[in-house]
């Protein structure tokens with residue numbers, strides 16, 4: 001591949017008094033990397049500073065959540081006080097400030113700039129007694145004038161602390177579920193006093209907060225806001241009104257930058273758009289604001305830009321001055337350096353599965369820590385710092401299975417100096433990713449297969465495709481360590497009658513194209529994550545009439561609230577019908593007999609040509625059992641779904657962890 005020139009991406013830019021070394025921005029992402037609540041620990045520093053060292057010029061790290069003067073003796077409902085005094089913000093904790101100074105020092109040493117985002121959430125207190133976001137139906141406390149003044153002072157106080165820590169810029173968060181947003185939105189701001197009204201009145205709170213930040217004692221910093229370019233909420237502001245408000249805020253002369261994204265936290269899109277959206281889909285929102293504001297206020301756009309080439313194009317075509325690339329840096333902290341050095345093929349591109357934000361908002365597995373489906377370092381930065389080093393002795397290693405777990409075990413073991421042979425029975429690496437990527441809303445998943453294929457070639461792993469491995473094949477190579485990553489197969493329910501009827505097929509065979517599926521399809525699911533929506537989407541896009549029957553209260557029951565709305569909206573868009581709360585008892589040639597999940601009532605559903613079953617997976621571990629019983633090879637590992645079928649992140653982490661251990 002000829003070297004791509006990144007004329008714009010790597011050019012510095014002045015934002016107010018701040019010189020940003022390039023256009024690549026880690027906009028703020030509260031991924032909860034610190035393991036010590038209320039403090040900045042070594043995990044936090046390792047996570048975010050790695051991005052600075054990896055070439056990201058603008059480091060937004062994690063938001064500073066600000067406190068509120070709760071009524072006397074009221075419990076702190078938003079939990080800001082975890083780890084330090086009740087009803088205080090983290091910035092009032094000396095240990096937090098100490099950590100922040102150290103962190104900003106590392107960011108500066110790497111040549112990047114540090115941005116502090118100030119956030120007042122709006123779940124508990126708000127301009128009006130209207131829930132801040134669709135995800136909550138609790139009525140917040142309506143702020144009185146004195147309370148608003150107290151909150152504005154807190155912005156000033158926090159800004160002084162941020163300046164003292166060495167921040168280069170301060171961003172007042174006015175998007176998503178924040179107090180700034182609820183003042184700006186015509187849905188949530190119903191006030192008739194000076195804080196409410198039309199767009200010019202609703203900006204008052206934000207402008208006053210900006211003044212407090214500007215006037216706070218300390219160094220001269222760049223000042224900006226995070227602003228939603230479009231709410232995507234019933235009755236919310238559209239792009240025209242967002243531009244109008246941004247323009248009026250800009251007119252005050254207080255702004256050096258505006259960071260634009262779209263959506264709020266429970267919606268479609270959410271502000272962390274998934275792979276159902278195209279790359280930088282809402283980029284026009286950045287371009288419009290940029291045209292309105294003129295040259296002095298720089299515009300940052302963020303929203304599913306995962307590729308330096310796309311980022312370069314967007315800069316060149318004037319969509320923005322700076323590009324948010326948060327998840328690009330979670331998937332690969334080194335992506336910017338790799339792009340600059342022309343090593344594009346080595347970049348692990350974010351697949352926009354949204355596991356990172358799901359984990360941060362509603363942790364799914366223990367221990368609670370940041371997770372990425374494809375980058376095993378995330379959440380384990382300190383371990384990697386200590387353990388990712390050349391192996392003391394180079395060993396002969398055999399890996400069986402080329403899914404995520406097997407590939408990661410092979411990749412890391414090879415990087416550490418072992419000689420690895422990988423057997424894969426299919427024609428391609430990637431395991432289940434090959435199935436997921438067949439649905440068009442998930443086709444980015446194929447990027448991870450390309451990554452693994454490229455890495456195997458670059459590192460010199462001996463990959464043997466279309467090859468079954470048994471104990472004899474493995475022993476013929478005299479390995480000193482063996483990794484069994486043979487994955488999983490679909491689970492067949494043991495308590496359903498009629499499974500042998502000819503119109504019953506497994507979901508994997510339906511998406512693989514190895515089973516015939518008729519026009520009217522009933523998908524019966526006992527799987528609560530992405531497998532069901534992905535197979536449903538695939539069949540709907542083939543023109544089938546698809547209805548999903550799920551045992552749970554909704555399709556995608558395990559998908560966190562920041563992402564699930566995108567899944568449900570996408571299902572509607574592709575024409576998939578969903579019926580919740582049903583457990584399948586019996587399949588007959590002319591219908592399906594269900595019982596309701598909770599009430600025990602019986603239901604019959606008819607008129608389907610095919611029944612597609614999705615009941616989760618069972619591990620394939622026979623080869624591991626045989627090797628252990630055989631006992632000749634000392635180091636035998638089992639990895640990923642062959643051990644227990646979980647999610648991508650767990651398979652990735654498990655495989656890589658074995659690669660670190662061998």
Ligand SMILES: Cc1cc2nc3c(=O)[nH]c(=O)nc-3n(C[C@H](O)[C@H](O)[C@H](O)COP(=O)(O)O)c2cc1C
Nearest residue numbers: 027028029030063302303304324325326327356357
């Ligand atoms: C785990 C996670 C936490 C986030 N937390 C915040 C936050 O605290 N404040 C904020 O303004 N945006 C937050 N975001 C949104 C990001 O700044 C960014 O706008 C979003 O991820 C889309 O950009 P991307 O496609 O480059 O990832 C978060 C995103 C992620 C993935």
